[in-house]
Amino acid sequence: MRRIYTSIDIGSSSIKVLVGEMIKNRLIVLATSYVRTKGVKKGLIIDANEVMSSIKEAIDIVEGKLGVKIRKVIASVPLYNMKYIETDGYATIDNEDNKVTGNDITRALQACVYNKVSEGEEIVTIVPMEFVLDNKSGIKDPKGMVGKKLGVRAINITTSKKNLYAIISILESLGLQVVDTNIGVVGEYFEYKNKEMDKSSGAIISIGSDLTNVATFDKGVIKSAESIPLGGSNIDKDISYIKKISKEDALKLKESFAIADRHYAHGSETVEVFDNYKKEIKLNQLEISEIVMSRIVEILKIAKKQASLLTNKENSYIIITGGMSEMPGMTSVIGDVFGKEARVGNIETMGIRDNSYASLSGMIKFFHEKLNLRGKEYTMFDEDDEEDLVSSRKGVLNITEDSILGKVFGYFFDK
Template identity: 25%
Template sequence: MTKETHIVGLDLGTSNITAVIAEMNADGQPEVMGMGVAASRGVRKGVVVNPEAAAEPIRRAVEEAERMSGLTVESVYVSMSGPLLRGINNNGIIAITSPERRITRADIRRVIETACVVTLPGGHEIIDVQPQEYIVDGQDGISDPIDMLGTRLEVSAHIITGPITVRQNVITAVNRAGLLVTGVVLEPIAAAEAVLTSDEREYGSVVINIGSETTSLAVYQRGAVQHTAIFPLGGSHFTNDIAFGVRTPIPEAERIKRDFGCVLSALVVSEGHHVIEVPSMSHRPPRSLSREILCDILQPRAEEILNHVHDELRRSGFDRQLSSGAILTGGGALLRGLSELAEQIFDCPARLGYPLCVSGMTEDINTPLLATAIGLVVVATRGGGTCYYSAQQNSGRLMARTATRMKHWLGNLF
């Protein structure tokens, strides 16, 4: 099977690295053929800080997805995150100079390039560009102006910027795993592509992706992303709060959070009194913990994270423009009561974001945990994702991939 027939989404999370392989089905929708998950290394707060360490779990996640799908991949679409990434809105305008005045793809590229003329701090670059709308001779609200006639073309775009090293370290890690980077997409934008309905994209919504060490958001209106932000708070903060509050090891705190965690006291009270046995540190006897006390530990942290998001929505002017509500994705979104708490804080509807518009392995992929990885595949099928770096940085990596895998295989034998 040729490499053009399948697409790989690679979500570089702080806790886990997830790879999803999909193909286009007869209806033009992505069908998931395989997936792989590996415990993450070399990633902190959504940023690759050690490419060498990150390369190994990337390779393992992709190889697991390959075994499941029976396919071999060479390139990936990859997510990017981190508090140092910023989103800005800017406009571009060009004249249509061809004699027939018909807008071409070359004109689209030119007008987007003019929108990308922005002032950046030293050592920063443009990472991704998301067109919001095109305007032809004053007519706005156009999503695809190809083949339209006009004399002037404008674009409004959401531009993701960040330190050059953030993108470089992602590419280095992926290349050292023997893979090429086809495109990069901001994490909440990828998640939104997987979970939003067309009405939610059109009438105003916010996607909130709660990862291990970061929470990111993307606001959608009029069919396009309007605002993005990333905060250094996430699911691991809940785990740390439990570990510190009840003096239990981190792995046990993670288990307690996953199995018994709830962030809305009203839900806990309605279920009656329940007691959890909590292992203690240093081989001491286990202790008892009520669900009410556990909620008292978790709810303030959930309120802090959601209030950070609400403050950002107020600051950007979108807090009263979310007719379609809030959609929660990522592992942190699985805490019971979080969507109900979000409704109280945002004063709008809220729901968990499950992947839409994909088929295959439906039981395995039907979780907010996989929204970003599946969203990357959806972006790729729609021709999205931008890589602002020279293709030469990927040169020779196909041969390097073979060498990397051979070295690993021989290492396992000997």
């Protein structure tokens, strides 16, 4: 069975979709799409029709690239009203040889949820902290071990039913079955994590359009997260207001002209735009970068304070991610605000190099790890779709069996 999954992120400024295949615990990205959207404000859906139109466009783009129908997705849920509750549960091992199976793990995790979710709340995901088999604790994966009682400590991540069902109902109305939900910062952790991060405490700071999400982790498990009502759109508004130009032009200047650290900008680099009075004006890179840097520093300082409030432990790492983290000069500004412990996220997943996709790739990795823990195999595509997928990908890339790419794809798809 091929382990091919689709994830979707419904953000305030864009809808993103990613389709990837897990091969030997590595994610290979097969297709992505990015569509500007309206109808979402600060992560919450305010115009369902606008959002549905954008989702359909994003799905259509991916389907066109792959030549197959997308029917199932992993969906990202906004942090609004999210709760992080430490809980526990256990299951009795009742098979003949007392060996722990994936079903035993599933039953123990289900016990973490049963009668432990408040009315009006719904589970987004469960993050295991450790398993305990009889008197032995600190177990990450107990499958195959022998014992009589399996316990688990976990974090239940919950949100209001209203917020969760709003996303699920829109996706289902478009013929998309939601097979799993998660939050973006957990996905981002799973994209960037390494062995050192899994043994220490730290923070993920994700700068979005309307919001900046700050989450703290301890030994690979999310502890808490909050949203700051500031993001990239505030920079657009700053440029638009100060220079009296449209927000559309301000966005373009931010994305393709400005430098995050004004010390690397050049006053001699200029661009011409029309202001709100239809008059053509000349703007230089330095003056635009000064506006941008001022707001970025403010966002980072507030995020730094929020990260300190969320935990009483010293952060061994701070990773800055989100689309804004890709801006030239960002590393320098981050160093000035946070010091040496902070860095810009570095995606190593084959097929993407943009931090704005980190949550999507990470949600797939989390989902795959969850399936492995439970001893389950699953794919979002049937065999006919998989055959169509191989042929369509070869057609798009003009791959022959004797070419280097042909051998690479042959390895990926035949193993």
